[in-house]
Structures are given as C-alpha cells and as structure tokens.
Amino acid sequence: xxxxxxxxxxxxxxxxxxxxxxxxxxxxxxxxxxxxxxxxxxxxxxxxxxxxxxxxxxxxxxxxxxxxxxxxxxxxxxxxxxxxxxxxxxxxxxxxxxxxxxxxxxxxxxxxxxxxxxxxxxxxxxxxxxxxxxxxxxxxxxxxxxxxxxxxxxxxxxxxxxxxxxxxxxxxxxxxxxxxxxxxxxxx
Numbered sequence: 100x101x102x103x104x105x106x107x108x109x110x111x112x113x114x115x116x117x118x119x120x121x122x123x124x125x126x127x128x129x130x131x132x133x134x135x136x137x138x139x140x141x142x143x144x145x146x147x148x149x150x151x152x153x154x155x156x157x158x159x160x161x162x163x164x165x166x167x168x169x170x171x172x173x174x175x176x177x178x179x180x181x182x183x184x185x186x187x188x189x190x191x192x193x194x195x196x197x198x199x200x201x202x203x204x205x206x207x208x209x210x211x212x213x214x215x216x217x218x219x220x221x222x223x224x225x226x227x228x229x230x231x232x233x234x235x236x237x238x239x240x241x242x243x244x245x246x247x248x249x250x251x252x253x254x255x256x257x258x259x260x261x262x263x264x265x266x267x268x269x270x271x272x273x274x275x276x277x278x279x280x281x282x283x284x285x286x287x
Contacts, residue, residue, distance in 0.1 A: 100169050101144045102126045103159055109149025112190055115174045116147075145169030147188055148206055153241040154259070156206050157223040160188070168205050186222065204240065218250075221258065239276065 100121055102109050109126060116124055125144070146166035148156045160168075168187025173179065177191045180198040186205035191197065195213045203209065204222035215232040221240035226232070230244045234252035238244070242256060245264035250256065254268050257276035262268060268284045 100124050101142065101146050101166060102149045103146065103163070103166075104128055104149030108151040111192070112147055112149040112172065115172055115190065115192065118175050119172065121172075142166070147172055147190060151208060151210075151225055153223045153225045153243050156208070156225075157241050160206055160223070171203075174211075180216075192228070227264070 100116060100123065102112055102124055104126060113124060113126065143165065145168070146163070147169045148159050150156045150159060170187070171185035171189045171191065173185065173191040174193040176193045178196040182200045183197045185191065185203045186207060188206040189203045191209045192211040194211055195209055196215070198216040200217040201215050202219045204220060204224065206223050207220050209226045210228040212229050213226050217234045218232045218236040218238065220226065220238045221242065223240055224238055224242040226244045227246040229247040232250045236250050236252065236254045238256045239258035239260065241259045243261045244250065245262055245266060247264060248262045248266045250262065250268045251270040253270055254272045256268070256274045259277045260274055261279040263279065263281040266280050266282060266284065268274065268280065272284055272286055274280065274284060
C-alpha cells in the first residue's frame with residue numbers, strides 16, 4: 100500500500116493498516132514543511148491519502164491519477180452494518196459505527212467515534228471525530244464535517260461545505276455549495 104500524507108495524519112492511517120495486518124506500506128510525505136518526498140511517476144500500487152483536509156486530498160488524487168485508490172481501510176474496532184459501501188481509498192477510524200445503508204465515496208475519511216446511518220457521503224469528504232449523521236442524509240463532495248457536529252435526518256449538504264465543530268444542521272435542511280456553517284443552521 101502507498102500512503103501519501105502530510106503532517107501527522109498519515110500516522111493514524113499507518114496504525115489502522117497495521118491493526119489490519121498490513122505491514123508493507125510505502126509512505127511519501129507530501130508536506131513541504133517536513134521535507135517533501137513526492138512519489139516518482141513510475142510508482143504503482145494501491146493508494147491511501149493520509150491528509151485530513153478534503154480539498155488537499157482531492158488535489159493529491161488529481162496530481163497522481165496513475166495511483167488507484169486502495170481498498171477501504173477500516174479499523175477493526177469499527178462497527179459496520181448491512182448495506183454499507185466504502186469507496187476506494189476511504190479510511191474508517193476506530194470506534195466508528197456505519198450502520199444500515201451507508202455509502203462513502205472515494206477517498207473519504209471518517210475519523211474516530213463517528214456514527215452514520217442511512218446516508219451518502221461524497222468523494223474526498225472528511226467526517227471529524229464524534230460527528231453524528233443521522234438518517235437519509237446526502238453530503239456532497241469535498242465537505243468537512245467538524246468534530247461533534249450533528250447532521251439531522253433528511254438533510255442535503257452541497258459540495259465543499261464546512262460544518263464547524265459542534266454545529267447542528269436540523270432535519271430537512273438544504274445547505275448550498277461552498278458555505279461554512281457554525282452554530283445552528285437555518286434554511287434561507
């Protein structure tokens with residue numbers, strides 16, 4: 100497995116891989132701050148992008164299109180229910196619950212202690228620790244759902260939306276593309 104990371108997030112992914120018995124990992128640090136070691140063009144293999152920033156993860160995937168997303172990397176402590184589908188390069192952290200009818204797009208990161216049921220999460224999105232996404236929710240591509248945020252039932256969130264830590268998106272909400280939400284969202 101190839102992990103392209105930046106900062107320390109890729110170490111969390113390495114730990115999940117090791118807990119899954121994956122020991123052959125090649126890591127490239129994609130951070131200019133720590134010494135930039137981009138993968139050469141001729142390297143091939145399954146890819147996991149160890150960056151917690153949705154937009155940065157999308158940019159890395161586009162920079163290295165010849166590296167295909169790895170099979171989903173799911174921590175053994177995660178609870179995975181029925182009718183759950185995880186896209187290529189997706190990572191599911193420890194003590195997370197993906198219950199009935201959950202679809203994660205490609206290169207989605209679901210951090211620790213997250214609860215999701217009957218929802219779709221778009222490509223390159225990040226779900227931060229402790230978030231709850233409850234029932235018939237659609238989250239667009241490259242979104243970031245903050246720590247301990249709550250997305251209530253029958254909500255539709257557009258692309259490139261940031262939901263701040265602890266924010267609440269009430270039932271039946273529609274959030275347009277490219278917004279940042281803090282506090283309690285009110286439909287306009």
